[in-house]
Amino acid sequence: THFGFRTVPEESKEALVRGVFDSVASSYDLMNDAMSFGVHRLWKDSFVSLLRPGSSGPMRCIDVAGGTGDIAFRILDHARETHGDRETRVDVVDINGEMLKEGHERFKKTMYHNTPQVAFIEANAQALPPETFPDNTYDIYTIAFGIRNVTSIVDVLREAHRVLKPGGTFACLEFNKVTNPLIAQLYDQYSFSVIPLLGTILAGDHASYQYLVESIRRFPSQGDFARMISNAGFAVGGDIEGDGCAWRDLWGGIACIHTGVKL
């Protein structure tokens, strides 16, 4: 084992993850840009345009593990810029109050601040409180670079299915398995040496970024994850683009978009 995190028992994973994001919250956006050379922005843009928020009237969206609100911001911009829609709403949900606080600060500088279009709510994706998140509420459920951090992916998918309306869309953007062996080798070198080093230099925090790299390694392959989505009661791929694909690799699988429609 590279970093010793493998021995952490599952029940303490939540506490560990909370600690990781507590310590990186203020440097999170900077680190994202540095580690991915800004590419995460393009991936997030593709992710949101694929979902076409606002295309069929105002939508209720939930962005889980929403952190500092990158996806929420894009959803609202897309709805407004492409469809003239100022009524689509996004609930940004995260287990970590520090990340949400950063997000709230960011939104203060935008036109969405103090409107019903955005709300920040602290909650665990594995057990969304039904009082706040009733069944059949949302048109779109997004989770970007969040699901690999949770203790139980199955629980998260079950909750996603519960809070979505029938016909609603589940969409996940996550680091996945690189399929090209040469890219895979370069990527491994990069992620195991450069990322923790950048973590140390830019964020003064080596261990948290080691954890992030390790969590990418352990995430299921594209096909295995698609099967989990299907088992949770979704039609994988759905009719998002009419091509029926269960997932779309970005950059040879470094990242990947999975979608599903609630049956």
Ligand code: SAM
């Ligand atoms: N979605 C944002 C983005 O793409 O920039 C943030 C991604 S960040 C890598 C992962 C986020 O998942 C963190 O903000 C973390 O607090 C959150 N998280 C981890 N476990 C969670 C859980 N069980 N429930 C809700 N959020 C969780």
